[in-house]
Amino acid sequence: MPVSKLLRKELQHTADECIDCGKCMTLCRFLAESGSPVSIALKGLASDDDVDNLSIRSYDCSTCGLCSAVCPVAAQPERMFKELRNHAQANGLFKLEQHSPLLKYEKLGRRFPFKGEFIPDGCTTVFFPGCTLPAMHPDSTRITYKILKRNDPLMGLVLNCCSKPSKMLGLKSRHEERLSTLVHHLERKGVKKILTACPNCHVTFKEFNTKLEIVSIYRKLKYLNFTPVRPKLKEVTVHDPCVTRYETEMHKDVRALLKAVGVRVVEMKHNRTKTLCCGEGGATQFYNKIYAKNWSRKRITEAHRTGVPMVTYCAGCVNFLGYNYPTAHVLDILMVKRKGIPKPVAFPFNYLNRLILRFSAR
Template identity: 80%
Template sequence: MPVSKQLKKELQHTADECIDCGKCMTKCRFLAESGSPVSIALRALSSDEDADTMAIHSYACSTCGLCSAVCPVVAEPERMFKELRNHAQANAIFRLDKYDPLLNYERLGQRFPFKGEFIPENCKTVFFPGCTLPAMHPDAARVAYKIIRREEPTMGLVLNCCSKPSKMLGLKSRHEESLSGLIHRLERKGIKKILTACPNCHMTFKEFNSKLEIVSIYKRLKVSKFMPVRPNVKEVTIHDPCVTRNETDIHKDVRTLLKSVGIRVVEMRHNRTKTLCCGEGGATNFHKKDYADHWSRKRINEAQRTGVPMVTYCAGCVNFLGYKYPTAHVLDVLLVKRKRIPKPVAFPFNYLNRLIFRFSNR
């Protein structure tokens, strides 16, 4: 299929900038087995057929951005792989049937009874917890909302899906139509700020470049006068979600909150901007499960070396790592009294939690 101007631009950028140093290949199994970014870019530029082949191949990439983070120049191969996915879907050369569970999860989040918008009079700020936090950590989501609303009574609540799955899988038009509709609806109601609790939602809203101010709940809690619970752990290591690898303020805010309640942070080798993917990134587990499992093992191996439990601020990461290693959500540690770190919530209780959260916070 003909290559779009945007894809050609990204391919040419990687081809021009990548110096084939191999740094990203030592970090990523996908690149180690597929070749350097410049070799992939040059092949895709060689013919439309090869571009189609590389577009299909891009679904083995976690799109986690570690390649760009360790790159000594500005090749930014992550952008190339994302655009290759857009090409695959725009030209219908890669079927997404196997991703139906993920896309159905997105659709449900955008429909009644899971969808809900509760916007009081004079509301300027809404809390957007995302799909997975209320499903996996309903108590933490409830307490966080209660704390902020107590200090800002006119704050609203929006339960919806940011359509990150569609964006991640290359369904660019569907994602843009869905997200623009949501944002424009909020703007018409006078909303100026979205308070996010999910890193994927945070980045999805931020990258959409709307006029709305996007603020992480960790920034808000840092200046809030809430009463944290007595933590059930004294030391933790932090898994920074790969989607927020360049959000240095969030990295700092999460660590500040944990240290403020007396928790010592033991850093893993790969943290903050150099963090590793938990294995969920890019929905690679639906297409190349061994690559996803490889990321999970690398992350857990680093956590095991610290000898302390892992915390993260992504409910999806907790779900992906928590069955194999003690992994807690930061909001659970700060706001919910527990004796131990629980295992992730299993189906169908995650859906039930979302419904309870929705109808108990109207």
């Protein structure tokens, strides 16, 4: 199949820059079993048929970016693997039947009755909680919105999907079309700023290069006048979602919010820029459960060593880790009085939570 200029550029960049030091391979099972980034890139440059095979193999990759984060020479192999997925979908090389639950979840998030918006006249800022936060943590989502409206009565709420799953799976054109439609709709409504609670939505909006100002809710809450609950937890360890790997201000804001309510943070070995994937990254669990579980096991092993519960700011990470290790969402810690850390919300109650929020959030 024809290889795009962008994919060839990424293959060449990795081939030119990777020094085969093995640092990424010691941390990533996918690379340990597939070969170093330079060996993969050279194979792709040697043959278009090999590019096709590599593009299918890229669905074993979590696209979490740890390889790029630990690379001493900025080879950035993560970009190569993402572009290989785009190649797979552009040329019909890899069917996404196994990923249909995720794509269906995205589709429902963009349609009634889950889709909804409350944008009053004169509104310039909207709260965009994403799909999974309202499903898994409806109380903290609702309370957060009330706090925002108390400080800004014209604050809007948009319940929609940023189409990150399509982007992650290589459906580049579909993602760009859907996100463009959403962004232009908000611009026509007079929206100037989006407050994001989901880190995936936050980074997706930022990478789209929209004129809208994209601000993390954790940055907003850090400087907002509100009274958080006094949590039962006194010590936690923070799991930084891999999508926030380079969102250094968000790392600081979350920890500052925890410190402000008297919660001490015990750091894991891999945190912030060098955080580990929870296992959900790249939707690898739909194609290679072994690799996904390997990431989860690594993350939970490090959490165990701290001896304290885990807190994160991605509802998807809570869902992926929370069944096997006590894991709370930071908004639950700040907004909701709880005696302990509940298990993640299971189907179909997650969908029910989204509907309840949709029809009660005004």
